[in-house]
Amino acid sequence: MEYNFKTIEQRWQQKWKVEGVYKVSNNASKPKYYVLDMFPYPSGAGLHVGHPLGYIASDIFARYKRLKGFNVLHPMGYDAFGLPAEQYAIDHGIHPAVSTENNINTFRKQLDNIGFCYDWSREIRTSDPSYYKWTQWIFLQLFKSWYNRDTKKAESIDGLIKILETEGNGNHPIPNPKSQIPNLKSQIFSASDWKGFDEATQQAILMEYRLAYCGYGEVNWCEALGTVLANDEVINGVSERGGYPVVKKKLRQWYLRITEYADRLQGDLDTLEWSDAMKEMQTNWIGKSSGAEIKFSLASPPSPLLPERGDADSPRTGRFLKTADTNWHILKEYGRLNRQNPTAAEDALWQNIRNNKLGVKVRRQHAVQGYIVDFALLEVKLIIEVDGEYHNVEQQKIYDEARTGYLKEFGLNLIRFSNDEVLNDIHSVIGKIKDEIQVQKKNSSTHAGLPLLSKEKGLGDEAKREAGVKVYTTRPDTIFGVDFMVLAPEHELVGQITTAEQKAAVEEYVAYVKSRSERERMSEKKVTGCFTGAYAVNPLSGKHIPVWISEYVLAGYGTGAIMAVPCGDERDHKFAKHFNIPVTNIIGDYYNGEEANPTKEAILQNSGFLDGIVMKDAAEVVIQWLEDNEEGVRKVNYKMRDAAFSRQRYWGEPFPIVWKGASLNDAVGQGIAYPLDESELPLELPHVESYKPGAEGEGPLANIETWTAQHLETNTMPGYAGSSWYFLRYMDPHNNEVFCDRKVSDYWNQVDLYIGGTEHAVGHLLYSRMWTKVLYDLGYIGFNEPFKKLLNQGMIQGSSRFVYRVDLKSNTSGKSEQIFISRNVLTEAEQSESPGNSIKDLIRLKFPDIYNDMDFSDIAQKIDLIPAPIHVDVNIVDGLELNIEAFKKWRNGEYANAKFILEDGKYICGAEVEKMSKSKFNTVNPDELVLKYGADTFRMYEMFLGPVEQSKPWDTKGIEGVHRFLKKLWRLFYDEQKGKVWTEEQPTTEELKTLHRTIKKVEEDTERFSFNTAVSAFMIAVNELSDLQCHKKEILENILVLLTPYAPHIAEELWQRLGNSGNVLDAPYPVFEEKYIIESSKSYPVAINGKTRTDITIALDATQQQVEEMILANVVVQKWLEGKSPKRIIYVKNRMINVVV
RNA sequence: GCCCGGAUGGCGGAAUUGGUAGACGCGCCAGACUCAAAAUCUGGUAUUGGCAACAAUGUGCAGGUUCGAUUCCUGUUCCGGGCACCA
DSSP states (O other): OOOOHHHHHHHHHHHHHHHTTTOOOSOOSSOEEEEEEOOOOOOTTOOOTTTHHHHHHHHHHHHHHHHTTOEEEOOOOBOOOOHHHHHHHHHHOOOHHHHHHHHHHHHHHHHHHTTOOOOGGGOOBTTSHHHHHHHHHHHHHHHTEEEETTTTEEEEHHHHHHHHHHHTTTTSOOSOTTOOOTTOOOSOOOHHHHHHSOHHHHHHHHHTTBSEEEEEEEEEEETTTTEEEOGGGEETTEETTTTOBOEEEEEEEEEEOGGGGHHHHHHGGGGSBOOHHHHHHHHHHHTEEEEEEEEEEEEOOOBTTBOOTTOTTSOOOTTOOOOOHHHHHHHHHHHHHHHHSOOHHHHHHHHHHTTTTTSSOOEEEEEETTEEEEEEEGGGTEEEEEEOGGGGSHHHHHHHHHHHHHHHHTTOEEEEEEHHHHHHOHHHHHHHHHHHHHHHHHHHTTOOSOOOOSSSOOSSSOHHHHHOEEEEESOGGGGGGOOEEEEOTTOTTHHHHOOTTTHHHHHHHHHHHHTSOHHHHHHOOSOOOEEEEEEEEOTTTOOEEEEEEOTTSOTTSTTSEEEEOTTTOHHHHHHHHHTTOOOOOSSGGGOOSSSOOOOSOSBOOSOGGGTTSBHHHHHHHHHHHHHHTTSEEEEEEESOOOEEOOBSOSSSOBOOEEEESSOTTSOTTOSEEEEOOGGGOOOOOOOOSOOOOOTTSOOGGGGOHHHHHTTBOOOBOOTHHHHTTHHHHTTSTTOSSSSSOHHHHHHHOSBSEEEEEGGGTTTHHHHHHHHHHHHHHTTSSSOSOSBSBEEEEOOEEEEEEEEEEEEEEBTTTOOEEEEEEOHHHHHHHHHSSOHHHHHHHHHHHHOHHHHHHBOTTOHHHHHHTSOEEEEEOGGGEETTEEOHHHHHHHHHHTTTTOEEEOBTTBOBOEEEEEEOOGGGTOOOOHHHHHHHHOHHHHHHHHHHTSOTTSOEEOOGGGHHHHHHHHHHHHHHHEETTTEEOOBOOOOOHHHHHHHHHHHHHHHHHHHTTOHHHHHHHHHHHHHHHHHTTOOBHHHHHHHHHHHTTTSHHHHHHHHHHTTOOSOGGGSOOOOOOGGGTOOSEEEEEEEETTEEEEEEEEETTOOHHHHHHHHHHOHHHHHHHTTOOOSEEEEETTTEEEEEO
8 A cells, every 4th residue: 555645635635624624713722822924925926945935834833833732823815915916017917906816826726735724714915905994094093193202102193282282392392303394493382382383284293293104205216117116126226127217206205103113123122032133133223323413513614714713813703702712611611510500599490491391492501692691592582590689789780781781782682580580480480481482583583684593603694504514423432533524415405515616516426326226325335425615613623624425424314414534434434545535543553544443442642632531431521521512412313214104006005095275286295184084994996007107206096087086195005014914914804893803812912933034124024013012002902012933934045057058140141050068068168278269169070060151250259159158947957967858849949959069968057056036947836846746745845955044955856855754654554565564562662762752852843943853853763663663553653643743644644544533633742751762871982182082881870980990991092092191081971071181 | 335144075954052073865886676677675975095994184264262163252255135115
């Protein structure tokens, strides 16, 4: 009786399906376990052998957990929205819904072949309206929420509105300090301000808080194709298809405010059982760093007319009567001391006006125009003084009046309160201040001339210039080493600061950068940049430094501007060298003049008051100085940016958003975004005939009149929308009331084991973590991390085969000839002095007729003589030998008339390991292997290839060995001639030892996902049992249970044949017993000086002394000792013995 | 460029905590069964030298720590993945 896998596998697959054995219940007394595969995108190419690797691993583990008594959730479905289906629709005119459906059917058929234990009653598809209804619903929750930094969680936007109505936003500033809202003068506003705003302004402000918000972002715009391109569709600034130019274009986009979650996404990594590498990748992506944001004011270039700071003797220009710099610092120091020792009245007032409680920033003990004032409200040019009794003295009154008058001259108004007023009637004091603020605000438009100065050192006369340029640095300690500044070319100040002479050069450079992708910009080794003509002033050293722009500074990172310290940063150094900018050395011998040194150990030099301090200590000193002097602030920065959450595409979830309030003729996207009512969900994707983008680059939905007439959003959601929460839907897939019943998600909780590739390290895995946290904050689920344990599967690579073709064209007949040269013949020719001539000679010898007919004077022909490799289908190559007959028939006989130069009568192909892909003709279809060897063999072979986590090339050849193993297993039960051979005899101790060693090994290996070694353990067990001629049911049925997760079909068949009732799927897992494998002695390796020379068998309970005696008596050891006595004998129990001579 | 992995016989890989490098399988070689082939079974197989016993070398490369390193450290080369619109 033979092992007939075809019948066996079909029978059980059928039976399991009919009996619904994989259907999982949401309430069971058993403990739960949730095993999930990463959501597959059903591509048109179908499965190749690389795809099922992770699915087999998860299937094994799910089955193993089931045997161990768990209620296991193991679902599967499809991430069915996506770009490829849309591209296919553009190319072939087939609606994405149709091609996706077809692809899913193929996918499913292929999966079923392999015998997975998915509960298909829970299947979901993201493109199904009953699914994306809930994707839209969750989007609305994001839209209707904001992140409260005080409570550190997402909360309803209604709560925020209440706060704004009662206290303004002083305690909850707008998350993005760079945001600009029309009609809003200050980022901070009071409750009454808020009430005064019109609907559009209020909504614009709320948009700045929403977790899903609308903003503007750059996309790759290809004018010629009239479409937005993905990054990987852009190569060297041109489109991959067609090679048309691609530029950056600003388009309205939706975003997720994932940056608000940066800290939690970072911190909660500690609670996850993910590989360190994966955590590290997420950590780097989040990119938390701490340092300082430093303000550099802008200066005109150094010139005789405008004195350098610190040049006290120079005449001051214009109306700016300045305190000499030396005095300025003294005043600041006084201010600092005063702040530390406030009077009772000062403190009382301070507590009532700090933190923007007035809607205006208030500074205490601030130096203004040569005086220290108690409180300065610079935005509204208001000074508040709180006076003690001595101000009633006559002399002081005169003095105070003079001071008031003096400040007034500068447009500064001063109001004065006595200590008593403040301490006894704070409310009326606050009221007076508020009134005064209003007056000042009204007057501000009439005050001509003076800018709102935050301090008295403006050289320019524009507010923007005075505002200066903020840079973020993680190395404030290097501040004195700053030799220049670099802005991102798209930095908003570039246009304003560029001088007339540099204008043309800057514009040209900005245009160049616009054509570059972010990736290209970061990987560029060549140094490029352009001087703006502007200079910035280092706030610590006063030094004027040139301001450059360069592509290596990205607008989205930090402030979009860096202070360049060439002696400490490699890129800055290259830049300085390239543009001949002098380098200041602040690290002494640590800098060799050739290379930057990013050390933190150096003792600072050339660094003003920092001289002599070790760099790592200096950072703190600098930050302190910056904060004390209001030249900068301590800052935690994240590299992570808010996630772009819209696509200008058709095949994705529509946004449940309507734009209202703009005039009727306005395009969609103007006015105010309002959410659809939840009862209107799902907002179904309309049918389209064309997938062309809208006129301004919007998605195809912009072309549908019925859509735009309703002012519905024309963008669609990106691929990761549906996949960010799908693991929740599997728990409760048919619920029409909620996305997932809270009771059900409480039962299933987190995904216990999540299996998928590292390519999702930062995309999908971060987004779904964020969504989970939002849903948790809003109380919809009870856990804040989706995937407890993560297992990364490696890629299965293809092993490509190449043939080498020489193309020749006849001069006389115009006929072309294709000659294929075998790999090693070609190698020989290539290694000769003149490869071209060698190949010519080969052709002359082998095909004189062809040779004589060709004219080799043609340059093109000469070049073509060096053949380029051509991919050939791996299925017509045996090892490296090409099947020439099959090759001639390949591709509809394209190579039917090919000529070959062979070696030993064979054509040997070239080989290379590459990504498995149809275009490389190196794909292997699992269906064919299952047909030939069966699903059980296929499953075990995929596992046997090597560790799941590791990438490895596919080689079909080894599959025979696994198949042989299963046949050998079968023969323990049934003999071809004799039929049934299994017996009910009692097992021997040897047999029990094999069994229990196997139980231990397989169980341990499965637990640690070392499936390849588990397969090998099965092989060893079957080999041993064959040697022992063991056919005993008691042993064999245990092996079958162990095998069930790996080869379920054969295990079930034999289990039933042994006369067991019930499915092997639910059999009890064998229990390992130590007593069967205990040994009394062990064969120890004996090394002399670390080199193994012999073995000695020693009792396990031997003492050091006994061992030493045995060792010294050993003949081999004596030989190596050569009469000397050993220095030391190392005896590690159960391991080895080493004799040191 | 930056971040994360990986590298062990002809091939895939094993060695779980620093302790016999190469388990298991493929391939290859030899043998048994057979008229023959397939299938199956048995034995051998890191490299070099040697009839053998045995010896030397050997885990990408160069160093280091250690009685002992595939394993830990430093540097380096090559290959794979990611880098924000592929999913």
